[in-house]
Amino acid sequence: MTxxxxxxxAFIVGAVAFGVAVLVTGSxxxxxxxxxxxxxxxxxxxxxxxxxxxxxxxxxxxxRGYRMSQVDSVLRRxxxxxxxxxxxxxxxxxxxxxxxxxxxxxxxxxxxARLAALGEKASPGSASAAEIADATADDADGxxxxxxxAAADEDGVADEDDEAAASTVGERA
Numbered sequence: 001m002t003x004x005x006x007x008x009x010a011f012i013v014g015a016v017a018f019g020v021a022v023l024v025t026g027s028x029x030x031x032x033x034x035x036x037x038x039x040x041x042x043x044x045x046x047x048x049x050x051x052x053x054x055x056x057x058x059x060x061x062x063x064r065g066y067r068m069s070q071v072d073s074v075l076r077r078x079x080x081x082x083x084x085x086x087x088x089x090x091x092x093x094x095x096x097x098x099x100x101x102x103x104x105x106x107x108x109x110x111x112x113a114r115l116a117a118l119g120e121k122a123s124p125g126s127a128s129a130a131e132i133a134d135a136t137a138d139d140a141d142g143x144x145x146x147x148x149x150a151a152a153d154e155d156g157v158a159d160e161d162d163e164a165a166a167s168t169v170g171e172r173a
Contacts, residue, residue: 043074049081088114
Protein backbone atom coordinates (compact mmCIF):
# COMPACT_ATOMS: atom_id res chain seq x y z
CA MET A 1 0.00 0.00 0.00
CA THR A 2 2.87 2.36 0.75
CA UNK A 3 4.29 1.64 -2.68
CA UNK A 4 1.02 2.94 -4.18
CA UNK A 5 1.28 6.16 -2.13
CA UNK A 6 4.88 6.66 -3.21
CA UNK A 7 3.96 6.21 -6.90
CA UNK A 8 0.98 8.56 -6.58
CA UNK A 9 3.16 11.21 -4.89
CA ALA A 10 5.84 10.88 -7.56
CA PHE A 11 3.20 11.27 -10.30
CA ILE A 12 1.77 14.43 -8.71
CA VAL A 13 5.27 15.96 -8.23
CA GLY A 14 6.14 15.12 -11.85
CA ALA A 15 2.91 16.68 -13.19
CA VAL A 16 3.43 19.87 -11.21
CA ALA A 17 7.08 20.08 -12.35
CA PHE A 18 6.02 19.60 -15.99
CA GLY A 19 3.33 22.29 -15.69
CA VAL A 20 5.77 24.78 -14.19
CA ALA A 21 8.35 24.02 -16.88
CA VAL A 22 5.83 24.58 -19.68
CA LEU A 23 4.61 27.86 -18.17
CA VAL A 24 8.13 29.17 -17.64
CA THR A 25 9.37 28.33 -21.14
CA GLY A 26 6.16 29.53 -22.88
CA SER A 27 6.26 26.67 -25.37
CA UNK A 28 2.54 25.86 -24.97
CA UNK A 29 0.56 27.67 -27.69
CA UNK A 30 -2.69 27.27 -25.75
CA UNK A 31 -5.97 26.42 -27.36
CA UNK A 32 -6.14 26.91 -31.09
CA UNK A 33 -9.04 29.07 -32.25
CA UNK A 34 -11.97 27.10 -33.60
CA UNK A 35 -12.62 27.49 -37.27
CA UNK A 36 -16.28 27.88 -38.26
CA UNK A 37 -17.72 24.73 -39.74
CA UNK A 38 -19.53 26.74 -42.44
CA UNK A 39 -23.00 25.42 -41.67
CA UNK A 40 -24.43 28.78 -40.59
CA UNK A 41 -27.52 30.16 -42.33
CA UNK A 42 -27.86 33.90 -41.60
CA UNK A 43 -31.03 35.98 -41.57
CA UNK A 44 -31.98 37.70 -44.84
CA UNK A 45 -30.83 41.31 -44.99
CA UNK A 46 -32.96 42.43 -47.94
CA UNK A 47 -36.46 42.15 -46.46
CA UNK A 48 -38.38 42.15 -43.17
CA UNK A 49 -38.11 38.99 -41.11
CA UNK A 50 -40.79 36.32 -41.08
CA UNK A 51 -41.42 33.27 -38.90
CA UNK A 52 -39.80 30.99 -41.48
CA UNK A 53 -36.52 32.94 -41.19
CA UNK A 54 -36.22 32.06 -37.51
CA UNK A 55 -36.96 28.41 -38.24
CA UNK A 56 -34.16 28.21 -40.82
CA UNK A 57 -31.43 30.26 -39.07
CA UNK A 58 -28.37 28.18 -38.16
CA UNK A 59 -25.19 29.09 -36.30
CA UNK A 60 -21.65 27.76 -36.53
CA UNK A 61 -20.68 25.71 -33.51
CA UNK A 62 -17.48 26.10 -31.56
CA UNK A 63 -15.82 24.41 -28.63
CA ARG A 64 -18.28 25.78 -26.08
CA GLY A 65 -21.47 26.11 -28.16
CA TYR A 66 -22.71 28.53 -30.80
CA ARG A 67 -20.68 31.45 -32.11
CA MET A 68 -21.53 34.36 -29.85
CA SER A 69 -21.06 36.98 -32.60
CA GLN A 70 -23.56 35.22 -34.88
CA VAL A 71 -26.15 34.85 -32.12
CA ASP A 72 -25.71 38.50 -31.09
CA SER A 73 -26.15 39.62 -34.69
CA VAL A 74 -29.39 37.63 -35.07
CA LEU A 75 -30.75 38.98 -31.78
CA ARG A 76 -29.96 42.59 -32.79
CA ARG A 77 -31.68 42.10 -36.15
CA UNK A 78 -34.72 40.47 -34.54
CA UNK A 79 -35.01 43.30 -32.01
CA UNK A 80 -34.82 45.87 -34.82
CA UNK A 81 -37.53 44.11 -36.84
CA UNK A 82 -39.82 43.76 -33.83
CA UNK A 83 -39.43 47.47 -33.06
CA UNK A 84 -40.08 48.39 -36.69
CA UNK A 85 -43.22 46.28 -36.82
CA UNK A 86 -44.48 47.72 -33.51
CA UNK A 87 -44.12 51.22 -34.97
CA UNK A 88 -45.92 50.14 -38.14
CA UNK A 89 -48.79 48.67 -36.11
CA UNK A 90 -49.04 51.91 -34.10
CA UNK A 91 -49.28 53.94 -37.32
CA UNK A 92 -51.93 51.57 -38.70
CA UNK A 93 -53.94 51.80 -35.47
CA UNK A 94 -53.74 55.61 -35.58
CA UNK A 95 -54.87 55.53 -39.20
CA UNK A 96 -57.86 53.34 -38.35
CA UNK A 97 -58.74 55.54 -35.36
CA UNK A 98 -58.63 58.63 -37.57
CA UNK A 99 -60.88 56.97 -40.15
CA UNK A 100 -63.39 55.89 -37.51
CA UNK A 101 -63.44 59.42 -36.06
CA UNK A 102 -64.02 60.88 -39.52
CA UNK A 103 -60.66 62.68 -39.72
CA UNK A 104 -59.97 61.74 -43.33
CA UNK A 105 -57.18 64.29 -43.90
CA UNK A 106 -55.24 62.94 -40.91
CA UNK A 107 -55.83 59.36 -42.10
CA UNK A 108 -54.58 60.26 -45.59
CA UNK A 109 -51.44 61.84 -44.08
CA UNK A 110 -50.80 58.74 -41.95
CA UNK A 111 -51.40 56.51 -44.97
CA UNK A 112 -48.91 58.52 -47.07
CA ALA A 113 -46.33 58.45 -44.25
CA ARG A 114 -46.74 54.69 -43.86
CA LEU A 115 -46.29 54.09 -47.58
CA ALA A 116 -43.24 56.37 -47.63
CA ALA A 117 -41.70 54.46 -44.71
CA LEU A 118 -42.29 51.19 -46.56
CA GLY A 119 -40.73 52.65 -49.69
CA GLU A 120 -43.94 52.38 -51.67
CA LYS A 121 -45.82 55.00 -53.63
CA ALA A 122 -49.58 55.33 -53.74
CA SER A 123 -50.85 54.18 -57.09
CA PRO A 124 -52.88 56.71 -59.09
CA GLY A 125 -56.01 54.56 -58.90
CA SER A 126 -55.77 53.87 -55.17
CA ALA A 127 -58.57 55.08 -52.99
CA SER A 128 -58.11 57.82 -50.39
CA ALA A 129 -59.22 57.43 -46.79
CA ALA A 130 -62.43 59.34 -47.51
CA GLU A 131 -63.33 57.03 -50.41
CA ILE A 132 -62.60 53.94 -48.31
CA ALA A 133 -64.70 55.29 -45.44
CA ASP A 134 -67.58 56.07 -47.84
CA ALA A 135 -67.38 52.58 -49.36
CA THR A 136 -67.33 51.05 -45.88
CA ALA A 137 -70.38 53.10 -44.88
CA ASP A 138 -72.19 51.98 -48.05
CA ASP A 139 -71.27 48.39 -47.24
CA ALA A 140 -72.60 48.75 -43.71
CA ASP A 141 -75.93 49.92 -45.10
CA GLY A 142 -76.17 46.76 -47.17
CA UNK A 143 -75.59 48.50 -50.50
CA UNK A 144 -73.19 47.04 -53.01
CA UNK A 145 -70.09 49.15 -53.74
CA UNK A 146 -70.31 50.95 -57.05
CA UNK A 147 -66.85 49.89 -58.18
CA UNK A 148 -64.69 46.93 -57.29
CA UNK A 149 -61.40 48.80 -57.34
CA ALA A 150 -61.40 48.79 -53.54
CA ALA A 151 -61.52 44.97 -53.68
CA ALA A 152 -58.69 44.66 -56.20
CA ASP A 153 -55.35 43.13 -55.36
CA GLU A 154 -52.10 45.01 -55.78
CA ASP A 155 -51.88 43.69 -59.30
CA GLY A 156 -55.33 45.14 -60.11
CA VAL A 157 -57.20 41.83 -60.22
CA ALA A 158 -60.22 41.42 -57.97
CA ASP A 159 -60.97 38.00 -56.59
CA GLU A 160 -63.74 36.49 -54.47
CA ASP A 161 -61.71 36.54 -51.22
CA ASP A 162 -61.03 40.26 -51.53
CA GLU A 163 -64.70 41.02 -52.21
CA ALA A 164 -65.76 38.89 -49.26
CA ALA A 165 -63.23 40.65 -47.03
CA ALA A 166 -64.41 44.05 -48.24
CA SER A 167 -68.03 43.18 -47.48
CA THR A 168 -67.24 42.04 -43.93
CA VAL A 169 -65.32 45.22 -43.08
CA GLY A 170 -68.53 47.22 -42.84
CA GLU A 171 -70.21 44.52 -40.79
CA ARG A 172 -67.51 44.69 -38.12
CA ALA A 173 -67.75 48.45 -37.70
